[in-house]
Amino acid sequence: METERIAVLAHEKFPDRAKTALGVMRYGDQEVRAVLDRDRTGDRVRDHVSDLPDAPIVESFSDALAAADGNLDALYVGIAPIGGGFDESWRSDLETAIESGCDVVSGLHYFLNDDEKLAALAAEHGVDLVDVREPDDDLTVATGASGDVEADVLLTVGTDCSVGKMTASLEIVAAARERGIDAAFVPTGQTGIMIAGWGNPIDRVVSDFAAGAVEEMLVEADGDHDLLVVEGQGSIVHPAYSAVTCGILHGSMPDGLVLCHAAGREAVHGYESFSLPPIGEYVDRYEGLADPVRETAVVAGALNTRDIADDEAAADAVASFAEAADVPAADPVRDGADRIVEAAVDAGLGVDERSGEGDDE
Amino acid sequence: METERIAVLAHEKFPDRAKTALGVMRYGDQEVRAVLDRDRTGDRVRDHVSDLPDAPIVESFSDALAAADGNLDALYVGIAPIGGGFDESWRSDLETAIESGCDVVSGLHYFLNDDEKLAALAAEHGVDLVDVREPDDDLTVATGASGDVEADVLLTVGTDCSVGKMTASLEIVAAARERGIDAAFVPTGQTGIMIAGWGNPIDRVVSDFAAGAVEEMLVEADGDHDLLVVEGQGSIVHPAYSAVTCGILHGSMPDGLVLCHAAGREAVHGYESFSLPPIGEYVDRYEGLADPVRETAVVAGALNTRDIADDEAAADAVASFAEAADVPAADPVRDGADRIVEAAVDAGLGVDERSGEGDDE
Numbered sequence: 001m002e003t004e005r006i007a008v009l010a011h012e013k014f015p016d017r018a019k020t021a022l023g024v025m026r027y028g029d030q031e032v033r034a035v036l037d038r039d040r041t042g043d044r045v046r047d048h049v050s051d052l053p054d055a056p057i058v059e060s061f062s063d064a065l066a067a068a069d070g071n072l073d074a075l076y077v078g079i080a081p082i083g084g085g086f087d088e089s090w091r092s093d094l095e096t097a098i099e100s101g102c103d104v105v106s107g108l109h110y111f112l113n114d115d116e117k118l119a120a121l122a123a124e125h126g127v128d129l130v131d132v133r134e135p136d137d138d139l140t141v142a143t144g145a146s147g148d149v150e151a152d153v154l155l156t157v158g159t160d161c162s163v164g165k166m167t168a169s170l171e172i173v174a175a176a177r178e179r180g181i182d183a184a185f186v187p188t189g190q191t192g193i194m195i196a197g198w199g200n201p202i203d204r205v206v207s208d209f210a211a212g213a214v215e216e217m218l219v220e221a222d223g224d225h226d227l228l229v230v231e232g233q234g235s236i237v238h239p240a241y242s243a244v245t246c247g248i249l250h251g252s253m254p255d256g257l258v259l260c261h262a263a264g265r266e267a268v269h270g271y272e273s274f275s276l277p278p279i280g281e282y283v284d285r286y287e288g289l290a291d292p293v294r295e296t297a298v299v300a301g302a303l304n305t306r307d308i309a310d311d312e313a314a315a316d317a318v319a320s321f322a323e324a325a326d327v328p329a330a331d332p333v334r335d336g337a338d339r340i341v342e343a344a345v346d347a348g349l350g351v352d353e354r355s356g357e358g359d360d361e
Numbered sequence: 362m363e364t365e366r367i368a369v370l371a372h373e374k375f376p377d378r379a380k381t382a383l384g385v386m387r388y389g390d391q392e393v394r395a396v397l398d399r400d401r402t403g404d405r406v407r408d409h410v411s412d413l414p415d416a417p418i419v420e421s422f423s424d425a426l427a428a429a430d431g432n433l434d435a436l437y438v439g440i441a442p443i444g445g446g447f448d449e450s451w452r453s454d455l456e457t458a459i460e461s462g463c464d465v466v467s468g469l470h471y472f473l474n475d476d477e478k479l480a481a482l483a484a485e486h487g488v489d490l491v492d493v494r495e496p497d498d499d500l501t502v503a504t505g506a507s508g509d510v511e512a513d514v515l516l517t518v519g520t521d522c523s524v525g526k527m528t529a530s531l532e533i534v535a536a537a538r539e540r541g542i543d544a545a546f547v548p549t550g551q552t553g554i555m556i557a558g559w560g561n562p563i564d565r566v567v568s569d570f571a572a573g574a575v576e577e578m579l580v581e582a583d584g585d586h587d588l589l590v591v592e593g594q595g596s597i598v599h600p601a602y603s604a605v606t607c608g609i610l611h612g613s614m615p616d617g618l619v620l621c622h623a624a625g626r627e628a629v630h631g632y633e634s635f636s637l638p639p640i641g642e643y644v645d646r647y648e649g650l651a652d653p654v655r656e657t658a659v660v661a662g663a664l665n666t667r668d669i670a671d672d673e674a675a676a677d678a679v680a681s682f683a684e685a686a687d688v689p690a691a692d693p694v695r696d697g698a699d700r701i702v703e704a705a706v707d708a709g710l711g712v713d714e715r716s717g718e719g720d721d722e
Contacts, residue, residue, distance in 0.1 A: 141602070204568075206566065207568040207571040208602060208604075238654075239572065239611050239612075243571040243572060246604050250603045271505055
């Protein structure tokens with residue numbers, strides 16, 4: 001498959017409030033040729049984020065097309081307003097993209113395919129509107145088939161939502177591949193799906209099919225890889241999102257878990273009257289909840305230390321977290337995920353019994 | 362509100378494979394004037410089920426209307442084929458009902474409102490097609506508001522799916538009302554919704570909104586009652602349905618739990634390679650999973666002894682179950698739910714602090 005050449009829409013929000021844009025730029029296989037942000041026109045990506053591939057920041061899709069010498073395949077909507085609605089100020093960019101023969105990829109709750117004007121324009125120009133948050137029609141209940149998947153399955157689980165489970169999963173896949181393990185990322189949320197180019201948005205699947213939609217992905221990916229790293233969602237102590245978490249935990253029947261946490265987080269994000277339990281309890285909670293469906297263990301921890309400026313303080317936080325969870329831990333962004341992959345391999349994951357990863361041969 | 366006079370469609374399946382029909386007939390406020398079953402035409406309901414209100418069994422909706430002297434308000438679809446599809450052999454009955462000015466109520470996965478012919482006919486005759494399994498459009502994420510509900514909340518939870526959680530919930534409400542407690546049933550599945558005439562089908566709600574859809578019902582019902590009995594779904598050890606269970610557990614923030622089990626069940630129904638954990642473990646599992654969101658306790662047990670013919674053997678099974686769960690227990694159908702309500706009241710539930718239920722006054 002040829003690399004998709006894309007522009008990313010991030011009006012008024014790049015980079016700090018453009019999580020989807022940053023995720024695609026950091027982890028996606030796509031080649032980002034321009035970023036649309038009308039508040040930062042004339043800047044470059046590197047002016048704001050030093051470790052991303054560079055690209056110009058432009059005012060409109062027309063300017064993006066010019067900056068890319070006319071070579072663009074798609075426009076990605078890289079931001080989401082609260083509630084996931086559509087911002088009418090983006091419409092002209094989407095229309096120009098469609099008229100230029102580009103697909104439009106979106107993770108909004110507002111489905112572009114349900115927008116009659118955009119849908120008609122897309123049909124006229126023969127391009128696709130890809131709503132990654134719209135689940136497939138043919139999803140159904142889990143059958144238990146995840147138990148027969150030959151690849152090892154590693155699932156990231158969290159102490160809360162928004163602690164870095166997607167990032168940890170992607171860094172683990174990258175570190176595993178560096179080590180020679182044939183690893184793949186299994187996305188369960190809209191940003192992950194945009195990055196990977198496939199996947200089921202589990203939070204949008206009817207709750208009866210949540211586990212089944214995870215199972216369907218694992219069965220599809222099995223055979224092609226030795227290690228499948230499933231992106232977790234939410235937390236089993238979350239007052240609103242625990243159903244999603246529980247469906248992914250049982251639907252993936254994981255061989256190992258990576259416990260993800262954000263340093264300093266003490267209460268549920270956005271639900272601050274709910275305190276987080278102690279770290280050590282989470283290990284028992286996740287293993288215990290999984291157990292009747294799949295015996296598994298937390299093999300490593302991933303700590304998001306983004307809010308700690310000082311490297312030494314961050315390292316201390318990682319060490320404390322590792323001690324509390326009683327497993328090896330790392331900040332997968334700051335430290336890389338080698339230590340996490342090492343711990344997973346020590347627990348027997350990602351080792352292809354046929355080729356004998358870890359053997360002397 | 363006047364009592365709704367209805368006919369119940371149960372072709373070829375009454376009574377043993379007509380779970381929805383039986384639930385509505387046993388627990389609903391509706392007056393059942395006829396049952397449609399073309400295999401049992403001429404029989405009466407009491408010929409098959411001795412403790413239900415009697416009604417004639419007829420071949421078609423026309424015959425039902427005649428049997429009811431023309432006085433019918435609605436036709437309920439009281440059976441569901443595997444997969445929840447629509448059986449074309451029912452179409453003429455539905456059409457006759459609509460043409461007679463009757464609403465049609467259905468819990469099928471197949472939505473009657475999406476059937477162009479039926480929808481057009483209903484519009485022409487000014488009647489409603491009620492698809493109880495179609496969630497409202499305005500459901501959203503939980504906010505934690507269940508924690509502020511003034512009524513006490515009792516949730517039925519299960520060792521497995523299909524163990525009798527809906528029946529237990531309905532019997533508990535009936536027994537509580539007998540005792541003078543202002544109790545209400547909060548339905549979460551299609552049969553419960555048909556019986557109660559309101560409710561959100563949690564298994565069909567997107568997983569992100571599962572807890573929120575329970576919360577929305579509790580907030581709606583609060584103020585009108587002292588005890589809200591929430592119908593549980595599935596089981597937290599179920600490989601396919603645990604997401605639904607977890608969403609209801611956290612979304613309802615229950616003050617007490619009733620553990621429901623079917624005597625003799627040792628493996629997950631339909632997933633027999635998964636063994637059920639010991640009964641005693643479930644108490645810790647449910648209380649532990651609820652705890653970070655809501656401290657709660659299993660206050661009683663409900664054992665379904667339908668498969669035990671002998672009364673003494675059934676009583677022994679209930680006693681063993683009570684001992685294993687370490688709470689008072691009963692078979693709510695065989696014994697009534699008094700013992701369960703008594704245990705809930707002993708735990709402080711359903712006691713209106715203002716009127717002082719249980720006080721001497």
